[in-house]
Amino acid sequence: MSAKIDSPAPREPFDIDDPRLSRFDIVEEGARRDDIEIVHYEPQVVHGSKAERRLTRLVAGLFLLTGAASTAFLIIYIWWPWEYAPGRGGDKFYTPLLGLTLGVSLLAVGFGILIWGKKLLPKEVSIQDRHEGQYDAESGRIAGETMLYMADELGVRRRPLLGISLLAGLVPVTAVAAAPLVGGLISDPHKNNQLATTGFAPVDGQPVRLIREDGRPIRPADISAGGQITVFPGIDHGVSNRHADSPTLLIHLREDDAQRSREANERVGHGDYMWGNYVAFSKICTHAGCPASLYEQQTNRLLCPCHQSQFLITDNAKPVFGPASRRLPQLPIEVDSEGFFVARSDYTEVVGPDFWERP
Amino acid sequence: MKRRKLDVAAMPGRTARGLDERFNGATPLRKLLNKVFPDHWSFLLGEIALFSFIILLLTGVFLTFFYEPALTEVIYNGSYAPLRGTPMSAAYASSLNISFDVRGGLIMRQMHHWSALLFMAAIVVHMMRIFFTGAFRKPRETNWIIGSLLFWVGFLAGFTGYSLPDDGLSGTGLRIASAIMLSIPVIGTWVTSAIFDGEFPGTIIISRFFIAHVLLIPALLVALISVHVGLVFTQKHTQWPGPGRTNNNVVGERMFPRYIIKQGGFFMVIFGVIALMGGLFQINPIWYFGPYEAWVVSAASQPDWYVMFLDGSTRLMPAWEIHIPIGDGYVIPPLFWPTVVLPGILVGLAVMYPFLEARRTKDYRSHNLLQRPRDNPSRTGVGAMALTFYIVLTLSGANDVIADKFHISLNAMTWAGRIGLLILPPLAYYITHRICLGLQQHDREVLAHGVETGIIRRLPDGRFVEVHQPLSSGHEELEYAGWVVPKKMNRLGALGPAIRGFFYPIEKPAEAPVSPGHPPVEPLPEREKIGSGDQRS
Numbered sequence: 001m002s003a004k005i006d007s008p009a010p011r012e013p014f015d016i017d018d019p020r021l022s023r024f025d026i027v028e029e030g031a032r033r034d035d036i037e038i039v040h041y042e043p044q045v046v047h048g049s050k051a052e053r054r055l056t057r058l059v060a061g062l063f064l065l066t067g068a069a070s071t072a073f074l075i076i077y078i079w080w081p082w083e084y085a086p087g088r089g090g091d092k093f094y095t096p097l098l099g100l101t102l103g104v105s106l107l108a109v110g111f112g113i114l115i116w117g118k119k120l121l122p123k124e125v126s127i128q129d130r131h132e133g134q135y136d137a138e139s140g141r142i143a144g145e146t147m148l149y150m151a152d153e154l155g156v157r158r159r160p161l162l163g164i165s166l167l168a169g170l171v172p173v174t175a176v177a178a179a180p181l182v183g184g185l186i187s188d189p190h191k192n193n194q195l196a197t198t199g200f201a202p203v204d205g206q207p208v209r210l211i212r213e214d215g216r217p218i219r220p221a222d223i224s225a226g227g228q229i230t231v232f233p234g235i236d237h238g239v240s241n242r243h244a245d246s247p248t249l250l251i252h253l254r255e256d257d258a259q260r261s262r263e264a265n266e267r268v269g270h271g272d273y274m275w276g277n278y279v280a281f282s283k284i285c286t287h288a289g290c291p292a293s294l295y296e297q298q299t300n301r302l303l304c305p306c307h308q309s310q311f312l313i314t315d316n317a318k319p320v321f322g323p324a325s326r327r328l329p330q331l332p333i334e335v336d337s338e339g340f341f342v343a344r345s346d347y348t349e350v351v352g353p354d355f356w357e358r359p
Numbered sequence: 360m361k362r363r364k365l366d367v368a369a370m371p372g373r374t375a376r377g378l379d380e381r382f383n384g385a386t387p388l389r390k391l392l393n394k395v396f397p398d399h400w401s402f403l404l405g406e407i408a409l410f411s412f413i414i415l416l417l418t419g420v421f422l423t424f425f426y427e428p429a430l431t432e433v434i435y436n437g438s439y440a441p442l443r444g445t446p447m448s449a450a451y452a453s454s455l456n457i458s459f460d461v462r463g464g465l466i467m468r469q470m471h472h473w474s475a476l477l478f479m480a481a482i483v484v485h486m487m488r489i490f491f492t493g494a495f496r497k498p499r500e501t502n503w504i505i506g507s508l509l510f511w512v513g514f515l516a517g518f519t520g521y522s523l524p525d526d527g528l529s530g531t532g533l534r535i536a537s538a539i540m541l542s543i544p545v546i547g548t549w550v551t552s553a554i555f556d557g558e559f560p561g562t563i564i565i566s567r568f569f570i571a572h573v574l575l576i577p578a579l580l581v582a583l584i585s586v587h588v589g590l591v592f593t594q595k596h597t598q599w600p601g602p603g604r605t606n607n608n609v610v611g612e613r614m615f616p617r618y619i620i621k622q623g624g625f626f627m628v629i630f631g632v633i634a635l636m637g638g639l640f641q642i643n644p645i646w647y648f649g650p651y652e653a654w655v656v657s658a659a660s661q662p663d664w665y666v667m668f669l670d671g672s673t674r675l676m677p678a679w680e681i682h683i684p685i686g687d688g689y690v691i692p693p694l695f696w697p698t699v700v701l702p703g704i705l706v707g708l709a710v711m712y713p714f715l716e717a718r719r720t721k722d723y724r725s726h727n728l729l730q731r732p733r734d735n736p737s738r739t740g741v742g743a744m745a746l747t748f749y750i751v752l753t754l755s756g757a758n759d760v761i762a763d764k765f766h767i768s769l770n771a772m773t774w775a776g777r778i779g780l781l782i783l784p785p786l787a788y789y790i791t792h793r794i795c796l797g798l799q800q801h802d803r804e805v806l807a808h809g810v811e812t813g814i815i816r817r818l819p820d821g822r823f824v825e826v827h828q829p830l831s832s833g834h835e836e837l838e839y840a841g842w843v844v845p846k847k848m849n850r851l852g853a854l855g856p857a858i859r860g861f862f863y864p865i866e867k868p869a870e871a872p873v874s875p876g877h878p879p880v881e882p883l884p885e886r887e888k889i890g891s892g893d894q895r896s
Contacts, residue, residue, distance in 0.1 A: 034393040036613065039603075077463060084438040084459040095465045099638005102466075103631045110627030117620030124617070128395035128609045130595050130727060189552035230654050240432075241560050244534075247654035283654055288538040288673070288694055289559070290531055291656045305658045306535060307674045308759060308769055321770055323673060325680035325693050352559075353538035354680070354692035355547045 031126065040125035055119050062112035069105035076101060195355070198282075199233030199246035200331060201346040209234035210250060210280070210333065210341040217340040220278060223252040226297050230283060233343070245351045247283040247291060248331050249302070250341065257300055257314050264316040265330070273332040275341070280331040281317045282351045285309055287324035289353045302328070326354060396618050397598035397611035401488045403625060408481035410629040411474040412584065418471040419573065425461050427453040428523065428569030430562050439646050447525075447650035450565045454524035454645055470637030475517050477633065479665040482510050490712075490742050492729040494597045496722075500713040502590045507709040509583050511702075512576060517663055519572035524643075525565060528660055530651020534559060535673075542695040560653075597729050600841035606727045659760050667756030668749055672697035675755050675776045733802075734841060736795035743791035744784040751779045802844045806830060806837040812848055 014029050015021075024041075031038055045052040082094040156163040189195060200208050209217045210231040223229055228251040232239045238246065253261055258277035265271055265279075273279070281302070285292040290306035300313040301320070309324030311317040317328035329351050332344040350358050379385040396402075429449040435442050437452065438459040457464040486506060489495050495503035518536070522529045537559040540551040555561040595609050604610045612618045636642075649655070662670055673694065681691040716738065717723055732739040754761065755776035762769040809827035816826055828851065830844075831837050845851055 030389050031393050031613065034390050036393050036395055038613075082462055084440075086440050095469070096638050098463060098466045099469075099635055103635030103638060106627050106631030106634055108631075110624045110629075110631055113620055113624030113627060117617050117624060121617045121620070124612055125610060126395045126613050127603065128393075128595070130607050130609060185553040185556075186549070187552045187556055189548035189558075191557070194558045195548065232654075241530075241651065241653050244559055244653035287692075288535045290534060291654050293654070293656055294658065305656055305660060305759065306531065307670070308773060309678075319678055322773065323676045323678055323693050323697075325678040353541050353694065354690055355541040356544045356689050356691070357548065357687075358690050359687055 035129040035131075037127045038124060039127055041122055042124070043122045044119055052120070055115065059112045059116050059120070062108045062115070065108040066105045066112070069101045069108060073098060073101035073105060196350050196359070198347055198351055199235050199238050199243035200248075200343040202343075203235060207334075207336065207342040207344055208238075209336070210248070210343065211238060213239055215239065218250065219339050220252075220276065220335060220341070223250065223278070225252050225254045225277070227252050228295050230293075231280070231341070245282075245284055248280050249283045249293075249295070250278060250280045250333070251295070251313060253277045253279060253300075253314070260314040261316070264314060264318075268316050268327075270316065270330050270332075273330045275333045275335060278333065278341070279313065280333045280343075281311075281313065281328040282331065282347060283328075284352045285324060286319075286326040286328060286352065286354060287322070292328065392613070392615045394592075394614040395595075395609045395611045396614055397596055397604075397609055398618070399599060401492075402596065404481055404485040404488050406622065406625060407629055408478055408485055409584065409588070410626045411478040411481060411633065412580065413626075414474040414630055414633055415471060415478060416577065418467050418474065419577075421467045422457060422464075422471060423573055425453060425457045425464060426450070426523065426569075428566045430525070430560070430565050442646060442649070445650065448565070450523060450525040451645070451650045454526070458646065466634075466637050469640075469642050470633050471520075472642045473636040473640070474633045475520060476642075476663060476665075477629075479510070479513055479517060479663075482506075482513055483665070486510065487742070487746070491732040491739055492597075493726065493735060493738065494729055495713045496726040497713070497717065498594055498725050499590075499597070502587055502594070503713055504710050505583055505587045505590075507706065509580070509587065511706060512579055512583060514665060516572060516576045516580060517665060519568045519576065521663055521666075522568050523565065523572060524645045525651050526645035527648035527651050527655055527657070528643075528645075530560070530653075531656055531660055532662055532666075533564065533651075534653070538694060539698040542692045543699055544689070544691050544695065560651075595727070597727055600728050604728065606725070609727075659763070661757055661760070664753070668752035669698055669702065669756075671752035671755030671758070671776065672701050674758060674773060675752070675780060677777070728841065731841060733795040733798040736792045736799075739795050740788040740792040744788040747784045747787040748780065751776060751783055755780075801846075802839055805844050805846055806839060810846060810848055810851060 016026065016029075028038055045055060076094070076097045080094050080097065081090045083091060085091055151157070154162075202208060211217050211234040212229065212231065215234075217234060218229065218231060228249055231248050231250045233243060233246050235243075237243065255277065258274070258279075261279055262271075262274060265273055283291045283293060285304040285306065287304065287307055287309050290304050292302050292304035292309065292311060294303040294305055295301075295313075296303065302311045302313055302317065303309070304311075304322070304324070307323050309322035310320050311324070311328050312320045316330065319325060319327065327349075329347045329349040331347055333341055334344050336342045375385065427449045431449045432446055433449050433452050435445050435447050435452050435455065437443070437456050439455055442455065454468075457468055459465070489503065489506065518532070522533045522536075537551055537555060540554065541547045543550060551559070554564070554567070556563045596611075598604055598609060598611065601610070648657075661667060676693050676697040679693050679696075683689040683691070732742075755773070758772040758776060759769060761767065762772045809829035812826045812828050814826040815823050817823055828848065830851075
């Protein structure tokens with residue numbers, strides 16, 4: 001082996017009871033039995049030297065620092081005021097102080113151990129042989145033959161029925177293992193047409209009111225021109241994640257914007273979806289379902305902060321930039337006899353992110 | 360009865376013999392103690408991931424004692440006054456309690472989050488080290504595959520954990536995840552419905568994510584990590600080329616005692632750094648985000664850094680929707696390509712790379728010696744290309760924040776990302792390839808002509824040349840050995856070793872090394888300075 005250029009001349013036979021052997025000699029022999037040659041072994045510091053004493057003091061100092069910092073951690077943990085109080089207070093320093101003392105304590109013990117190992121222990125260079133790569137063809141063949149012999153013993157080749165029937169039995173058994181998992185988890189996504197309905201679906205033929213987050217219904221006069229408000233279906237749990245598809249943006253457009261918007265609605269057959277200058281679009285982005293909630297009044301664009309899709313409200317919420325490919329669905333609205341906004345019907349398109357079988 | 364005197368000095372030997380007689384373990388134990396590890400700082404990057412994982416397990420167990428994985432609606436009544444009286448899920452309320460009502464809970468939560476970020480970062484950097492040095496080549500392809508899978512399992516662990524607090528930000532992430540599942544052709548709605556038990560968000564997703572996050576995924580991680588580390592053990596670590604190092608040996612230190620002591624110290628240092636970060640640097644302040652509500656989101660909502668590249672790819676994707684006009688018509692949403700297909704391709708390419716490279720170079724031998732990145736320009740170029748691709752995507756994941764902070768148009772940022780994603784990676788390949796060739800050439804040049812000394816000599820005919828110090832003593836040509844070529848005179852011992860000691864020297868400065876056979880160089884005798892006349896005194 002070319003690497004063993006440094007190795008000395010052949011040694012005399014090893015006898016563990018030889019009294020002349022030092023413990024290092026025994027270690028060396030053990031290493032040799034594991035194909036390791038310790039070619040270089042050298043203390044880094046001279047025993048009793050100034051450098052050794054300095055390093056020892058340093059390591060000991062670090063360990064003592066660990067003790068001090070850990071004690072400080074415990075004291076702070078127990079006696080520092082930790083319960084949250086509004087405003088500025090000592091409790092705001094609780095976590096930073098814990099982190100500081102714990103960090104210092106662990107870093108000190110870490111560096112102490114590192115210096116101990118790196119500087120005080122002897123430096124060595126050992127060379128170990130790798131054995132993989134020297135592929136032993138014979139023993140590989142023996143292993144192969146052993147396996148083939150096992151197959152012979154089973155006699156699958158002589159008794160083919162056993163093999164076929166075992167296969168026929170095992171395939172359903174694996175299916176049995178998977179069945180409860182798949183069967184338990186599976187749930188029809190089209191149950192109650194849930195992907196296409198929202199909380200605005202009329203209840204018993206009665207149109208659903210638009211309400212605010214606090215549950216109050218909305219009159220047209222509540223929103224000034226250019227203003228907008230997030231509205232919810234006025235049903236049980238309408239303002240909750242149970243109806244995560246329902247949040248809708250009700251916008252009071254200025255006169256000229258409303259005119260443009262009306263023309264755009266006509267083009268897509270939504271001529272009667274607006275009420276006056278009011279228009280309502282789903283707030284759930286058709287791209288990934290985030291709420292498209294940043295409304296720029298000047299340009300009438302609605303921006304989704306997750307992936308920056310932009311929808312032009314005056315053009316029937318057409319996506320004009322970003323990864324969204326579909327308009328925000330429009331909610332047909334009107335004002336009921338008591339003067340509150342209601343949804344004339346549910347959304348006529350699927351709300352939220354797109355999917356394969358979307359009609 | 361006379362009691363036999365206890366011989367303390369003989370105890371270890373007796374115990375060892377007793378154990379060996381029963382378990383026959385002395386020889387395997389000696390083999391374990393006698394294992395040589397090559398040493399280089401870059402071999403410790405994987406350890407950072409391993410140690411962060413241990414800290415993740417420790418802090419994670421603590422968190423489970425106080426966390427309640429339920430979407431049941433409760434009214435918050437804890438210490439954090441601004442949210443008191445707010446209806447929220449039990450999961451979010453218990454996460455707030457960990458932060459405010461459990462003594463030391465916040466530091467545990469923050470340490471858990473920081474070590475997760477560090478875990479993923481260490482995996483990425485470790486993977487780059489493996490790639491650029493060619494450590495994935497035969498016989499280590501399996502470990503490369505396991506490592507690439509570990510990134511994605513870690514990704515899942517991170518994402519499920521990120522979702523558990525059910526705060527405004529994590530709920531938005533979950534919403535996007537449901538949209539990604541929905542976008543899969545044919546089975547999308549069924550997959551989403553199976554995981555969420557109906558339409559998003561349902562009521563069970565948090566408990567499912569909880570069991571995945573605390574049992575299934577960690578079990579998978581432990582299994583993969585065990586095999587990963589076990590294979591490093593049995594296959595033995597790769598090493599850099601160098602004196603005495605061949606493809607068939609390992610040159611380094613035995614595992615015990617020095618190597619393992621250094622590992623132990625390193626673990627404590629990582630632990631300490633994470634403790635400092637967990638205490639001093641705020642991470643994921645869920646109380647600012649409020650409970651998840653489907654209609655609320657804030658600008659600059661970014662995921663954890665390792666998810667940002669997918670967020671970026673989603674933002675850059677043009678709005679290409681594919682219609683399939685069969686029957687009622689079917690749709691492949693644009694979301695499908697950057698979030699399902701792209702990760703699929705990335706996994707596939709990473710897993711296949713060792714075999715693709717072996718096929719291209721027709722090199723099917725075993726390699727235990729590492730390559731310097733410059734010695735394989737095309738691989739290094741491919742790596743730089745992949746890295747550039749990844750960085751463009753990650754930056755695009757924050758393009759709204761960049762646009763805001765640097766007053767750039769958001770749409771311009773998106774277009775810059777789209778164009779950059781196509782143009783920059785090939786450019787990175789070309790530049791890296793050229794740099795590698797240049798470095799190779801310089802190595803060969805120094806080997807042939809020697810190190811620049813900085814001494815300029817004027818020849819009799821008036822030309823100026825720089826004196827070079829040849830590296831070989833004779834005139835034979837030096838062969839490139841795949842390792843660092845000294846390029847500065849200091850590396851050849853032209854300067855004496857530095858004097859040790861911080862404030863004052865702790866040892867007598869060693870003699871500057873001199874070539875054998877030459878007498879030590881005497882300092883030049885003092886000579887009078889030559890200057891202009893008025894400086895003379």
